[in-house]
Amino acid sequence: xxxxxxxxxxxxxxxxxxxxxxAMANFFLPSISIWAKxxxxxxxxxxxxxxxxxxxxxxFKRIVKMPLMVIVGTVAHYIIMPLxxxxxxxxxxxxxxxxxxxxxxGCCPSGTSSNVMSYLARGDVxxxxxxxxxxxxxxPIMIPFLMSTLASQYVTIPTQKxxxxxxxxxxxxxxxxxxxxxxxxxxxxxxxxxxxxxxxICILVIIGVVVAVNHAKLFSAxxxxxxxxxxxxxxxxxxxxxxxxxxxxRIYPKGFRYAQQKAITFEVGMQDxxxxxxxxxxxxxxxxxxxxxxxFFSVWHNISGSLLADWWRQHDDKHGIAAHSDNGExxxxxxxxxxxxxx
Numbered sequence: 001x002x003x004x005x006x007x008x009x010x011x012x013x014x015x016x017x018x019x020x021x022x023a024m025a026n027f028f029l030p031s032i033s034i035w036a037k038x039x040x041x042x043x044x045x046x047x048x049x050x051x052x053x054x055x056x057x058x059x060f061k062r063i064v065k066m067p068l069m070v071i072v073g074t075v076a077h078y079i080i081m082p083l084x085x086x087x088x089x090x091x092x093x094x095x096x097x098x099x100x101x102x103x104x105x106g107c108c109p110s111g112t113s114s115n116v117m118s119y120l121a122r123g124d125v126x127x128x129x130x131x132x133x134x135x136x137x138x139x140p141i142m143i144p145f146l147m148s149t150l151a152s153q154y155v156t157i158p159t160q161k162x163x164x165x166x167x168x169x170x171x172x173x174x175x176x177x178x179x180x181x182x183x184x185x186x187x188x189x190x191x192x193x194x195x196x197x198x199x200x201i202c203i204l205v206i207i208g209v210v211v212a213v214n215h216a217k218l219f220s221a222x223x224x225x226x227x228x229x230x231x232x233x234x235x236x237x238x239x240x241x242x243x244x245x246x247x248x249x250r251i252y253p254k255g256f257r258y259a260q261q262k263a264i265t266f267e268v269g270m271q272d273x274x275x276x277x278x279x280x281x282x283x284x285x286x287x288x289x290x291x292x293x294x295x296f297f298s299v300w301h302n303i304s305g306s307l308l309a310d311w312w313r314q315h316d317d318k319h320g321i322a323a324h325s326d327n328g329e330x331x332x333x334x335x336x337x338x339x340x341x342x343x
Contacts, residue, residue, distance in 0.1 A: 008197030015200060016306070019299050022204050026211040027218060033208030037281065040209055041165065043202040044278040045173040048136070050195040051112065052177015053188055055133065063130045069255050072248060073131040073264045074138070080240050080268050081106040081233070082146050088229050088236075097284065098222060099154045100147075101293040102229055105276040107146040108294075109135035112199075113302055114266040120309035122316065122323035123262030131267045136174065139275065140166035161283040169278060203274050203298065210277050210295040213288040223292055230296040234269055234304055241268025249327055258321070258328045262312065270305055273298035 011018065026033050036043070063070050085106030089099040110132045118128040135142075144162040151157055181188050217223055245261035256264075276294030284290040316323070316333075325332035 004194045004197055008194065008200070011197055011200050016299065016302050019204065019207060019302075022208055023211045023295075023299070026208045027215050030212035030215045033205065033212045036205050036209050037213055040206050040278045040281050041169045043205050044169045044274055047112075047199045047202050047274065048170055049173040049177045050192075050199055051136070052174040052179075053181050053195065054192055055174075055178055056181055059129060059133060062126050063134065066127065066130070066255065068252070069127055069260060069264075070130045070134055073127065073267055074134045076241065076244050076264065077110055077131065077135055077268050078107075078138075078142055078146070080244070081108075081237050081271065082150055084233055084236050084240070086150050088233055092225050092229055094225060094229065096154055097287040097289045098226060098293070100151050100157075100284070100287075101276075101280060101290040102226070102233070103151040104143075104147060104280055104290060105230070105271050105273055105294045105297050106233065107143050107150070108271045108273065108276045108279075109139045109142075110267045111270040111272045111274075111301065113305060114270040117266045117270065117305040117309045118263045120306075121262050121266070121312040122259065123266065124259040125263070127260055128263040128267055131263070135267075136170060136272065139170050139272075143279065155284075155287075158283045162279060165279055165282045166275075170275065206274050206277050207295055207298060209281065210288070210291040213281075214292055217289055218292065223289065226293050227296050227300075230293055231300055231304075234271075234297065234301045237269030238265055238304070238308060241265040244268070246327075253326065258325045259323055261328075266305060266308075270301045271297055273301065 082103065083106075085103045088094075089102055094102060112132060115125060115128050115132060117123075119125045140163055143166050144157075144159045147162060148157045148159045211218060214223075242261060242265040245256055245264040248256040248264075249261065271294075273294040277291045277298070280291035280294060281288060315321070316328075319330040320333040321328050321330060322333040
């Protein structure tokens, strides 16, 4: 198991480079992953089953302890990113299945990578995990609703197929993972060390499938604008997420402090693009182009998230900003950490 854990750590460190190399390999040799086209839902189910394995009652207690921040963060995610997608499609005049793909990734729950980025940026990881959990559990309802509301002008939206697929690959695996954790408890820890490697391999398979089935159209005139749109979608999501959390600080400063602002920034801007690609391949099987925006998003948001987290740490260190500061005040790192007795 130690070997698997080391491999997972290595894969995490070099994941972006591995993704790029793997995508190029499937672009030139699509036969590498085309076989897995019918099984992408199973690979995503494995990822989300693993997510369920890592959850316990404490994760749900945190949601109860800070319901306002979790609810506000989740609502912000499901409003900002879908509407941003629609706006970008209008600005760049995207149409048809390409527009549907952009909106689909915008309607997905927050990505698990945001937890890592929040940790690296010294954000509130507990809040990050809680928002991610709630947004993921709501996905079978929110994705069909948002897609039918925002994307039906482009193509007929298979609402029932989206709901059933999301239920199958999201809610059921997460609940099964929770049940296994509850039954076997501490024994699960022996297995969870392998989850990063397993999850990343499953993501690579899904990316490989999308590139393979779309290799002829990946860089065609039809999809030429997808990459810049995806990049703007993510960056605007970060900006609006941070701006929104700053606004909430003015309304409720005790709940939306600097660490929470970072968490909400990552939760809003980063999507579960693996789910987006899987839903695209399953619900829009006749139009695999729908999955291209999710694939681009998967690569790009890991790059941008890593850069933002690194910049945030350096910025805070340079200006002496403490992770526990109220609103990112410069020099707060020199002050003692507030306690219930002195706060």
